[in-house]
Amino acid sequence: MQYSTRIGSSKKKSLSQKFFDLNWFIVLVIILVASFGFAMLYSVAGGSVDPWAKNQFIRFIIGLILMIMVAMVDIRVWMFLAYPFYAVALGLLLIVDIMGEIGKGSQRWLDLGFMNFQPSELIKIALVMALARYFHCLTDDETTQLRSLIKPIILIILPVVLVLRQPDLGTTILIVLGGIALLFAAGVRMWLFVASLIALIPAAYGAWQFLKPYQKQRVLTFLDPEKDPLGAGYHIIQSKIALGSGGIYGKGFIQGTQSQLNFLPEKHTDFIFTVIAEELGLIGGLTLLGLYFILLAYAIIVSMSVKSQFGRLLILGMVFTFFLYMFINIAMVMGLVPVVGVPLPLVSYGGSAMLTLLMAFGFILSAAIHKETSIPRGGAFA
Amino acid sequence: MNPSDANKLKMYTRRATIVSGGMLLLSSALIGRMYYLQVTNRNQYELLADKNRISMRLLAPKRGDIVDRFGREIATNTTDYRVNVIPEETKELQETLKSLGHYIPISENENKRVLKAAKKQRSFLPINIANNLDWETFSQVNVNMPDLPGVQPDMGVSRYYPEKGLVAHLVGYVGSVSENELNGDPLLELPEFKIGKNGIEKTLDDKLRGSAGNSKVEVNVLGRVIRELSRQDSVSGETTNLTIDLDIQKFAANRVSDVSAAVVVMDIHTGDLLALSSTPSFDPNDFNNGISQKKWDALREDIRKPLINKAVSGQYSPGSTFKMIVALAALEAGIVTAEETKFCGSTFKIGKRIVHCWNKNGHGHINIIQALAQSCDVYFYELALEVGIEKIHEMSTRFGLGERFNIGIMSEAKGINPNNKWKMGTQGVRWQGGDTVNAGIGQGYVSTTPLQLCVMISRMVNGGKAVEPKIFSDDDPLSMSNDIGISEKNLKIILQGMNDVYNHPRGTAFSHRSRNKNYKLGGKTGTTQVRRISTAERQTRVLKNNEKPWIERDHALFVGYGPVENPKFSICVIVEHGGGGSSTASPIARDVLEFVINNDKKRNAETII
Structure with missing residues (x-):
């Protein structure tokens, strides 16, 4: 009861006020990260804005505008829209699934005319929003109760099933780990995670049986890439050669032999970090990691001063999703984890991931702008 | 802030700190890995990268001449005028072949062979159309190059015995390297390389052969040559003087x-x-590109x-x-x-x-x-x-x-x-x-x-x-x-x-x-x-x-x-x-x-x- 009175008391910001409250330094860092992408896409095209850099730039501008718009919308609106948003994303995922069924083949995207959109990207942020809202509405006691976990687990499993059917191992991992991180941040009891970890071993065995042969092959090849140097291991070996030969200072912009002479596969998408490391060296790689660090550190620090649990969880969920993209991608190209097809955030060529990640940052910025806004447990517009 | 909210924030802050710690730990693993690949093992990977991109092309040496006591040629080399076509540089391969047909007769079978080869091999590799063209035909093709997209006039070297059968038994002949003649010398593995098969061509092969040069080239993953990095020219074989007049x-x-x-x-x-x-x-020139079965049989069956x-x-x-x-x-x-x-x-x-x-x-x-x-x-x-x-x-x-x-x-x-x-x-x-x-x-x-x-x-x-x-x-x-x-x-x-x-x-x-x-x-x-x-x-x-x-x-x-x-x-x-x-x-x-x-x-x- 007393919370509702506080809604009105929260300071209502004007649009222009919000615009100035935006953390422009962070926006600048985002632009810098994306610029890494433009530069590398220009490089891997042999010094040409076509076919990738120009497209990527246009999408980034659209995404940036979308991000700022998302940031300026009141956090309570996002909380209100969390479930419908989740429902829409899940619906799109279902449509893709059905279309794939009809089209007799795996399809992961919807043709939007100007770009192909992957609903599996959208579901990552939709899930974070839905879970954040769910935990926002729980009391402390409820949070620690086991039965409170039923609903979030269903929220996680539904998209996981659909994504696995595509089949997209990378996205599945992102969804599951992102979901778990959110449950953890929300305060679910620690022993549950420990127990789950133990239970994971037989589960992993079960999942192994469920994997497609090519996915199994990827894992096996990852464990020993030299076993199949001309086949599945080729990508990893070539990527490591490119990275290693880059050394500390790199071979120079548009001078990477592995990438320019096409020894490196998928150099404009999943393996773009390799190009950075080859052409700009350890220094280039660390610079990009540094920029990512600034973005994520800022978000985490801000999250600790956000008044609403929804806002906090929203930020952490987005941060963790963003981090997973980055970590899995870089670990993958360096041969630390299997090749699962996860793009390097804001750098790899591709519209869906770019838009999704910029939207995610939109939510982070929105939560930051509206950090003083506290929301009753019953919901902003309940 | 009510107590529940405060609790939640406290819990969140603790958990978020743990998550952040985890992320930092994982990130440092990435940095460690980068250091391992790019600093510790850099030399090894640099070698592998060079192995990928650098290809050594052997340059075949010019075979030494064999001359008589007054320096007159008995065995020498002639320029072999050839025409190749590079499929990727044509607008339409069949069109180019048709236009080329005005200057060089291309049989139905030839045409088929070329189209088949074009499907099989990489499109930037030349396909041979004709060999041993006379200068007239060759220059006609050269003059009409603008109308023949993808056509590549080429000059190779063939062994030539101007006296044909006159000194054949003495000089012998050359031929393509056979399987059991391979001895690890990469020169012998060049597709067009010829070695002495009989007579002086064989007994003095080492002297006549000369030594191979090489050209270091940068290639892409498909093997296309991007540029030449360095070159060491081949050394021609020595001229052999015979006592023959x-x-x-x-x-x-x-x-x-x-x-x-x-x-x-x-x-x-x-x-x-x-x-x-x-x-x-016999005419030793017949053996250059492998003698035809018919000619060979005729030579073998002749009671003389x-x-x-x-x-x-x-x-x-x-x-x-x-x-x-x-x-x-x-x-x-x-x-x-x-x-x-x-x-x-x-x-x-x-x-x-x-x-x-x-x-x-x-x-x-x-x-x-x-x-x-x-x-x-x-x-x-x-x-x-x-x-x-x-x-x-x-x-x-x-x-x-x-x-x-x-x-x-x-x-x-x-x-x-x-x-x-x-x-x-x-x-x-x-x-x-x-x-x-x-x-x-x-x-x-x-x-x-x-x-x-x-x-x-x-x-x-x-x-x-x-x-x-x-x-x-x-x-x-x-x-x-x-x-x-x-x-x-x-x-x-x-x-x-x-x-x-x-x-x-x-x-x-x-x-x-x-x-x-x-x-x-x-x-x-x-x-x-x-x-x-x-x-x-x-x-x-x-x-x-x-x-x-x-x-x-x-x-x-x-x-x-x-x-x-x-x-x-x-x-x-x-x-x-x-x-x-x-x-x-x-x-x-x-x-x-x-x-x-x-x-x-x-x-x-x-x-x-």
Whole structure:
């Protein structure tokens, strides 16, 4: 009861006020990260804005505008829209699934005319929003109760099933780990995670049986890439050669032999970090990691001063999703984890991931702008 | 803030800190990995990256020429004008082929082959359309390049033998490297590389081949060359000078072009082989790109054996040309003198066997010079028996019979210089008097090559010097030949006999003596039976040569020298199944010797002027 009175008391910001409250330094860092992408896409095209850099730039501008718009919308609106948003994303995922069924083949995207959109990207942020809202509405006691976990687990499993059917191992991992991180941040009891970890071993065995042969092959090849140097291991070996030969200072912009002479596969998408490391060296790689660090550190620090649990969880969920993209991608190209097809955030060529990640940052910025806004447990517009 | 909210924030802050810690930990793993790859193992990966991008292309060396004693080309290289097409540079491959068809005829099959190849190989790799184009056609294609997108005129190198079959047995030929010739040398693995397969091309292959250069190029993942990084040019093979005089070689080969024959001409003092012909021959140019099965079969099935170098590989009974050896053995042993005569009544009895002289009327009483000039068989049956095979064998050895000279061309045969030891070794039976009788006229077990016979006569007419035959003119020209230790007196007797063969009215080759008034020629005829004449045949009628099938006819031999006044050149002529030595071989020897001597005089006159 007393919370509702506080809604009105929260300071209502004007649009222009919000615009100035935006953390422009962070926006600048985002632009810098994306610029890494433009530069590398220009490089891997042999010094040409076509076919990738120009497209990527246009999408980034659209995404940036979308991000700022998302940031300026009141956090309570996002909380209100969390479930419908989740429902829409899940619906799109279902449509893709059905279309794939009809089209007799795996399809992961919807043709939007100007770009192909992957609903599996959208579901990552939709899930974070839905879970954040769910935990926002729980009391402390409820949070620690086991039965409170039923609903979030269903929220996680539904998209996981659909994504696995595509089949997209990378996205599945992102969804599951992102979901778990959110449950953890929300305060679910620690022993549950420990127990789950133990239970994971037989589960992993079960999942192994469920994997497609090519996915199994990827894992096996990852464990020993030299076993199949001309086949599945080729990508990893070539990527490591490119990275290693880059050394500390790199071979120079548009001078990477592995990438320019096409020894490196998928150099404009999943393996773009390799190009950075080859052409700009350890220094280039660390610079990009540094920029990512600034973005994520800022978000985490801000999250600790956000008044609403929804806002906090929203930020952490987005941060963790963003981090997973980055970590899995870089670990993958360096041969630390299997090749699962996860793009390097804001750098790899591709519209869906770019838009999704910029939207995610939109939510982070929105939560930051509206950090003083506290929301009753019953919901902003309940 | 209410307590619940405060709790939540506290819980969140704690958990978020843990999550952040986890993220930091994972990130440091990434940095550690980067350091490991890019700093610790950098050199190893740099090598691997270079291995990926750098490709060594071998540059084939130019094969060395083979030239005659005056530097005239016997084997050389010619530019092979070719036209290739690069599918990726055409607008439409079929269109380009059609346009190209205006200049170079492209058959239906060719067209199909090209289209098929274009599907199979990478589109930036050239496909060969035509080879060995003449300059006219090639330049037409070049001029019309703008209308022929994707067409690439190209110039390659082919081995070329301008004299075709004339020197074929000597130089041999080149061909593609076969599987069992690969020895790890990457040069041999070049697709178009050719190596010597026969003759001098083979024996001197290492010298002629030269050494490969290389070009370091940067390639992309498809193997396309992006740029050249460095280049080391190849070193051409050395030019090989032969002792052969192409003029003489040509003259000799042409003189015997219609028969199956071998002609060897030698400088009796230096051992320089001036001609080494074998007919019929083949065109070594045919082997460059692999000889066609049809041509190959024709060469192999020809009973005249065009692939054999008869001058060094053919082994023949020396026949009467061997009589000088028998004579010298006897003279040196003191068994006979120049004046002593023997009686030839046309037959000779050894044990129960009766052997015949070629002259059915017999020669009557004749001395050793007459016996040589008239080639009396009975005289030498008797003389051989008197001197014995071991002395004959020893004399043969001094004159190079049964010896392989290793002049540096392939398949030089050794022949047989028989004696008792040889017969025991090969047949397990003792040498018989009958064997000696056969050997006395150069039949039976004695077997020689034309090269050996040429060496033999050279040593007889150069004053008994152990001259060695040679084919490469860069061999030491100053090496003095050892004396073989024959007395001058006895050599003179032999020379007189050989002089009389051509120049005495009763000499076997008198009708084919030198027509030149300035000098005379000498020599010895030989006619060797390929088939033994049976007693029955002798009683009825001995078939004349031209009545027998070719393969059963006698071989015609002649060993000669000239000028008699001051011997300088020697010759050996063998015409397989050619009939008589005097009727067939001696005119050939005369013609060639005259050509050699006249040529030599002309050349000397020119040098003096």
